[in-house]
Amino acid sequence: MDYLPDLTDKVAIVTGGGKGIGRAIAFGLAEAGCKVIIAARTESEIQTAADDITSRGGQAMAKVTDLTRNEDIQELVETAVTAFGRIDILINNAARSFFRPLLDLREDGFDKIFDTNVKAVFLLGRACAKVMMKQGGGRIVNITTVGAERGGIMMGAYHASKAALKMLTMCMACEWASLNILVNAVGPGMTRTHFSEPIWANPEIERQLVARIPQGRLAETDDIVGSVLFLCSDAAKFITGQSIYVDGGTLANT
Ligand SMILES: NC(=O)c1ccc[n+]([C@@H]2O[C@H](COP(=O)([O-])OP(=O)(O)OC[C@H]3O[C@@H](n4cnc5c(N)ncnc54)[C@H](OP(=O)(O)O)[C@@H]3O)[C@@H](O)[C@H]2O)c1
Numbered sequence: 001m002d003y004l005p006d007l008t009d010k011v012a013i014v015t016g017g018g019k020g021i022g023r024a025i026a027f028g029l030a031e032a033g034c035k036v037i038i039a040a041r042t043e044s045e046i047q048t049a050a051d052d053i054t055s056r057g058g059q060a061m062a063k064v065t066d067l068t069r070n071e072d073i074q075e076l077v078e079t080a081v082t083a084f085g086r087i088d089i090l091i092n093n094a095a096r097s098f099f100r101p102l103l104d105l106r107e108d109g110f111d112k113i114f115d116t117n118v119k120a121v122f123l124l125g126r127a128c129a130k131v132m133m134k135q136g137g138g139r140i141v142n143i144t145t146v147g148a149e150r151g152g153i154m155m156g157a158y159h160a161s162k163a164a165l166k167m168l169t170m171c172m173a174c175e176w177a178s179l180n181i182l183v184n185a186v187g188p189g190m191t192r193t194h195f196s197e198p199i200w201a202n203p204e205i206e207r208q209l210v211a212r213i214p215q216g217r218l219a220e221t222d223d224i225v226g227s228v229l230f231l232c233s234d235a236a237k238f239i240t241g242q243s244i245y246v247d248g249g250t251l252a253n254t
Pocket residue numbers: 015016017018019020021022039040041042043045065066067068092093094095096116143144145146187188189190191192193194195196
């Protein structure tokens with residue numbers, strides 16, 4: 001990692017940290033010195049991520065969590081506090097989408113998107129904030145997307161959920177600033193992960209996408225990590241309620 005603030009002995013939860021952007025963030029936080037709890041539904045992926053961090057000398061544990069279940073969310077927070085005694089950082093990275101026009105998106109599909117991308121952030125953010133306030137503060141970074149700022153086809157409910165998450169970030173920031181809990185968002189542009197593969201796997205579509213990105217390429221997962229680490233660092237101690245877009249200039253170009 002090029003940029004590595006000192007986060008020694010901070011305790012961080014990363015949701016959706018078994019693969020993609022979340023895995024890269026979990027590795028970055030561990031490299032910066034954090035003890036990391038990785039939460040998602042697929043045990044094999046989060047256990048492998050935790051084992052890989054441990055084998056490189058870091059500290060990590062996996063906790064199977066379905067973020068659409070409030071019982072799981074409360075258990076995740078209890079597990080983190082029992083294992084490491086505190087929670088300093090929460091990265092709300094897990095998300096859900098369906099690649100489908102709004103006319104065809106099922107009602108339960110819409111609910112799954114909003115339950116994962118918005119409601120879970122409210123429930124987990126609040127549960128962690130109750131721990132952080134007793135400790136004198138903490139940091140929360142919500143992973144949004146450039147799609148929070150502009151419309152598009154095939155992922156309408158996802159865009160709407162991320163726009164809601166951007167506003168939830170701002171409201172959490174306003175309510176919790178006095179508790180020294182700083183809440184910001186990082187919005188990636190198109191990033192090469194399993195999540196976005198249906199889009200970039202088609203070379204013609206990838207070519208069209210890249211043509212609209214001033215820096216001339218899609219993001220790789222490591223591109224997203226520095227901004228997250230920065231927002232968790234001392235250098236960001238007077239920043240709250242902001243969204244940083246890590247998009248190679250995509251939004252500047254629209
Ligand atoms: N890739 C992109 O182009 C792109 C662009 C902009 C923003 N983003 C954002 O970046 C974040 C990470 O995306 P990614 O591309 O890395 O996606 P990904 O590889 O598909 O990872 C998504 C993660 O979310 C977890 N997850 C989904 N539903 C969950 C649930 N109910 N409970 C717990 N965990 C759940 C998944 O784990 P399980 O399935 O095992 O639960 C998975 O680990 C998301 O917030 C996404 O919106 C991505």
